[in-house]
Amino acid sequence: MNTLLPILAVFLLGNLLVALLRVARGPTPADRLLAALLFGTTGVAILLLLAFATASAALLDAALVFALLAAISGAAFAQRAWREEQAEAAHDDD
Amino acid sequence: MTTTEIASFILLLTGAVFFFAGTVGLLRFPDVYTRLHALAKADNLGLGFIMLGLLLQAPSPATALKLVLIWLLALAASATVGFLIARRARQNGIVPWQSGDRR
Amino acid sequence: MTPALAFDLLLIAALLWSAARALITADVFRAVVLFIVFGLLMALAWARLGAPDIALAEAAIGAGLTGALLLDAVGHLRAKWRGPER
Amino acid sequence: MKLSVAAVRAFLWRSALLAALWWALTDGRADSWGVGSVSILAAVSLSLRLLPPVPTTVSRIGLLRFAVFFFVQSLRGGIQVAWLALRPRFSLRPAIHEIPLRLPEGIGRVLLANTLSLLPGTLSVGLEGRRLCLHVLDAAAPTEVEVRRAETRVAHMLGLKLEET
Numbered sequence: 001m002n003t004l005l006p007i008l009a010v011f012l013l014g015n016l017l018v019a020l021l022r023v024a025r026g027p028t029p030a031d032r033l034l035a036a037l038l039f040g041t042t043g044v045a046i047l048l049l050l051a052f053a054t055a056s057a058a059l060l061d062a063a064l065v066f067a068l069l070a071a072i073s074g075a076a077f078a079q080r081a082w083r084e085e086q087a088e089a090a091h092d093d094d
Numbered sequence: 095m096t097t098t099e100i101a102s103f104i105l106l107l108t109g110a111v112f113f114f115a116g117t118v119g120l121l122r123f124p125d126v127y128t129r130l131h132a133l134a135k136a137d138n139l140g141l142g143f144i145m146l147g148l149l150l151q152a153p154s155p156a157t158a159l160k161l162v163l164i165w166l167l168a169l170a171a172s173a174t175v176g177f178l179i180a181r182r183a184r185q186n187g188i189v190p191w192q193s194g195d196r197r
Numbered sequence: 198m199t200p201a202l203a204f205d206l207l208l209i210a211a212l213l214w215s216a217a218r219a220l221i222t223a224d225v226f227r228a229v230v231l232f233i234v235f236g237l238l239m240a241l242a243w244a245r246l247g248a249p250d251i252a253l254a255e256a257a258i259g260a261g262l263t264g265a266l267l268l269d270a271v272g273h274l275r276a277k278w279r280g281p282e283r
Numbered sequence: 284m285k286l287s288v289a290a291v292r293a294f295l296w297r298s299a300l301l302a303a304l305w306w307a308l309t310d311g312r313a314d315s316w317g318v319g320s321v322s323i324l325a326a327v328s329l330s331l332r333l334l335p336p337v338p339t340t341v342s343r344i345g346l347l348r349f350a351v352f353f354f355v356q357s358l359r360g361g362i363q364v365a366w367l368a369l370r371p372r373f374s375l376r377p378a379i380h381e382i383p384l385r386l387p388e389g390i391g392r393v394l395l396a397n398t399l400s401l402l403p404g405t406l407s408v409g410l411e412g413r414r415l416c417l418h419v420l421d422a423a424a425p426t427e428v429e430v431r432r433a434e435t436r437v438a439h440m441l442g443l444k445l446e447e448t
Contacts, residue, residue: 183408
């Protein structure tokens with residue numbers, strides 16, 4: 001079996017975790033929700049690598065769901081959860 | 095090692111390099127907008143290369159098509175989410191970092 | 198150390214970290230984000246344990262739907278808390 | 284719904300696309316087509332109701348040219364941002380540009396805004412009417428030229444007419 005795939009998976013997981021630590025520090029809520037983007041790309045890549053390393057095709061479906069749901073939680077955040085300062089920011093928007 | 099395996103190897107490594115660059119950009123860049131640049135571009139390209147590398151090892155054409163679909167979905171998702179986050183950050187009054195500011 | 202073992206150890210550490218942070222954080226919004234992160238990491242863990250179907254369900258329900266609902270709830274709560282003063 | 288040539292064409296195209304999607308999702312398994320054909324029919328009829336067939340057609344040569352343009356440019360964008368992140372000396376000169384679009388209202392503008400986030404040096408941060416706000420990594424780069432090029436490609440692909448601003 002290809003030994004490169006598990007090594008790459010570990011490397012990407014390390015990347016993901018370092019980035020997550022950075023993202024968890026903030027400082028703004030927007031920085032925190034970059035985690036959604038991170039899982040949407042790095043998480044998907046890790047799942048793809050795992051799917052090929054263990055030859056389990058079902059993990060590809062999990063990767064598909066990952067990409068979709070990272071997008072949904074990102075959109076939910078931007079549209080619904082974080083609009084507190086909108087009122088006073090509206091006038092200096094343009 | 096066949097030529098296909100070598101090509102797959104190189105593509106996968108290139109993908110890993112772009113992911114690494116994306117992470118470094120995320121750590122070094124000063125504000126949320128520049129970090130979005132790093133994530134939206136470098137990570138998507140990294141995923142694209144990983145996808146291409148795995149495409150060469152795909153057991154069936156259907157799996158290959160599914161890989162491409164996953165990549166396109168991830169592209170559309172991160173472009174959209176990136177835009178939504180950037181727009182909301184701007185509406186909520188987060189000022190972009192300027193080259194004179196402290197990091 | 199084999200790559201598989203390294204992967205599992207990293208994943209375990211990250212799971213414990215995100216779970217602990219989600220529990221002890223005072224800020225609700227931060228806790229929700231950490232909960233989503235925990236759910237997605239848990240999905241990776243199920244994938245490693247050879248249960249792709251549960252990984253799928255965890256990502257869809259645990260992280261996606263619950264996460265979106267919780268984020269929506271945070272938005273409503275904040276609007277309520279801050280609404281009357283402005 | 285009145286049966287017209289456009290509707291029939293849209294029906295056939297969408298069925299073919301969704302069939303290809305189903306084939307990929309089920310790994311080409313033959314025994315899944317019973318459920319698959321019912322799902323495809325349901326999805327096509329729903330899509331025809333939610334998004335009625337529109338007279339604008341996607342030009343195939345335009346799609347191909349846009350795809351090539353997009354891949355080359357996103358490669359450039361990724362390399363540029365990777366270089367900016369990895370180089371030892373840190374040099375960013377970000378700015379916000381506001382560019383009036385020539386594309387008509389609708390899917391074209393949204394597609395352009397999303398595409399620009401993946402192209403070198405630009406990130407869409409706002410779209411109100413025809414004004415597109417871009418965050419750029421280098422204030423001195425010829426952003427407007429790049430945006431116009433991408434805009435032209437999108438217009439060609441979707442068969443849209445550019446309006447003068």
